[in-house]
Amino acid sequence: MLHIILSPKLTPQHRSVVMKYLTRQGELTGSEAAIALQAFDLLAESQVVHRGKTRTFATVYEQLIDRAYADDFLERLLSLPEPKQTQTDALKATIARQILPRFKAEGLYRPDVPASAYLLAYAYWWWDAFAKGYIFEAQVFHDLAQSGVRFIAHDIRSRAERLSPADLIVLGYPGDIKHSTYFLLPLRVSSLKHDFYIVRLYHPIWRRIVCAVILQESMWHEINGEPLLGELRQAAELFPAVVRVEFPDGALIVVEYEQWKAKVKAHQEKEQTND
Amino acid sequence: MTDKTLEQLSTAELEQVLDDFITRKVDELSMPTFFEAWEILDRERRARMPVIVVEGDISDDEVALSLPEPVLAPITVSGNELIVNGYRIILKLKTGV
Numbered sequence: 480m481l482h483i484i485l486s487p488k489l490t491p492q493h494r495s496v497v498m499k500y501l502t503r504q505g506e507l508t509g510s511e512a513a514i515a516l517q518a519f520d521l522l523a524e525s526q527v528v529h530r531g532k533t534r535t536f537a538t539v540y541e542q543l544i545d546r547a548y549a550d551d552f553l554e555r556l557l558s559l560p561e562p563k564q565t566q567t568d569a570l571k572a573t574i575a576r577q578i579l580p581r582f583k584a585e586g587l588y589r590p591d592v593p594a595s596a597y598l599l600a601y602a603y604w605w606w607d608a609f610a611k612g613y614i615f616e617a618q619v620f621h622d623l624a625q626s627g628v629r630f631i632a633h634d635i636r637s638r639a640e641r642l643s644p645a646d647l648i649v650l651g652y653p654g655d656i657k658h659s660t661y662f663l664l665p666l667r668v669s670s671l672k673h674d675f676y677i678v679r680l681y682h683p684i685w686r687r688i689v690c691a692v693i694l695q696e697s698m699w700h701e702i703n704g705e706p707l708l709g710e711l712r713q714a715a716e717l718f719p720a721v722v723r724v725e726f727p728d729g730a731l732i733v734v735e736y737e738q739w740k741a742k743v744k745a746h747q748e749k750e751q752t753n754d
Numbered sequence: 755m756t757d758k759t760l761e762q763l764s765t766a767e768l769e770q771v772l773d774d775f776i777t778r779k780v781d782e783l784s785m786p787t788f789f790e791a792w793e794i795l796d797r798e799r800r801a802r803m804p805v806i807v808v809e810g811d812i813s814d815d816e817v818a819l820s821l822p823e824p825v826l827a828p829i830t831v832s833g834n835e836l837i838v839n840g841y842r843i844i845l846k847l848k849t850g851v
Contacts, residue, residue, distance in 0.1 A: 494759040505780045509790020575776040593761035603772050659783040666795040681782040711793045715785035
C-alpha cells in the first residue's frame with residue numbers, strides 16, 4: 480500500500496508554481512519564486528505511508544537518495560582534474576536518472592497514486608539543489624586556487640564538515656557559496672549570517688550564468704571600493720556595477736565575482752608585502 | 755502539458771518533465787527574479803517577527819521605560835534600561851538638537 484499525505488497547507492497555487500519551477504524556471508516572477516520555496520518546504524514535511532511506516536518526504540530523500548548517492552557523487556566530482564560544467568552536469572544527471580527507477584522499484588512512485596508524483600518531484604528538486612550546490616562550490620574553490628586567492632575551505636568529502644557553519648574563509652571572514660535558490664531558501668526564516676556569499680545567477684540580458692558576491696559592508700571596506708547607492712530590486716539592472724543596498728539591520732554590497740576576487744587578491748598581496 | 759499539475763501527468767510525461775528539469779541549460783533564477791524574491795522573503799519574515807511595544811514616560815528630562823503588555827521574551831525594563839539578550843540598552847534623551 481502507498482498513501483501520500485500532502486501538507487494541507489499546499490494550495491493549488493503552490494502546485495501550479497511547482498510545475499512552473501520544474502518546467503519554466505526562467506519565467507518565474509519574484510513572487511512565484513518565493514511561493515515555490517514555500518511549496519518545497521511544505522513538500523518536505525508531507526508524508527508517505529508505505530509498508531506500515533510513515534515518513535516525511537525529507538526522510539525518504541535522506542534514506543533513499545542522500546545516503547546512497549551523495550558521498551559517491553562528491554568523490555567523483557572532486558576527482559575531476561577541473562570541474563567543467565558539461566562533465567559535472569552529466570554526473571548530476573546520471574545519478575538523477577536513477578531516482579525514478581529506484582522509487583518505482585521501492586513502490587514509492589505509482590501512477591495509480593497520482594500524488595506520488597510530488598514525492599518524485601521533491602527528490603529530483605533536492606538532488607538538483609544538492610548536486611548543483613556542490614558543483615558550484617568545487618568550481619569556486621578551483622577558480623580561487625587557480626587565481627592565487629588564499630582561502631580556507633571546508634572539506635566537502637566529510638559529512639560533518641559539509642554541515643560546518645561556513646563553506647570558506649577569506650581574509651578571516653566566513654562565507655558561503657550558494658546557487659540562487661539555495662541562497663533564498665533560509666531567508667524565509669532567518670537573516671544572512673555570514674560576511675559574504677558567492678552566488679550563481681542567470682543574467683537575462685547577457686543570456687548567461689553570472690556570479691555575484693553579496694557581502695557585508697565591513698568586508699567591502701577592507702578590500703576597498705566605492706559602491707553606488709541602490710535598492711535591492713535595482714541590483715540586477717545595475718550589475719556589474721557595485722551596489723550598496725540598505726536593510727533595516729545594516730547595509731549589504733552586491734559586486735560581480737571577478738571584481739571581488741581581484742580586490743581580495745590585491746588586498747592579500749598588499750598584506751603579504753607589509754609582512 | 756505545462757498547464758497541468760504534476761498529478762495530472764502520465765508517467766511518460768512526468769518522466770520527460772523530470773529529465774528536462776535535471777538537464778535544463780538555464781538552471782538558476784534570473785537576477786531580477788532573485789532580487790525581487792529576496793525582497794519579498796525579507797519583508798515577509800520581518801512581518802512575522804513578534805513585536806514588543808516599550809513605552810517611555812518622560813519627566814524632568816528622565817525617561818522611565820515600561821512594558822504595557824506582559825511579554826514571553828526574555829526582556830526586562832528598569833528605569834531607562836532595557837535588558838535584552840545580555841545587553842543593557844540605555845536610553846538617553848538629548849535636548850536642543
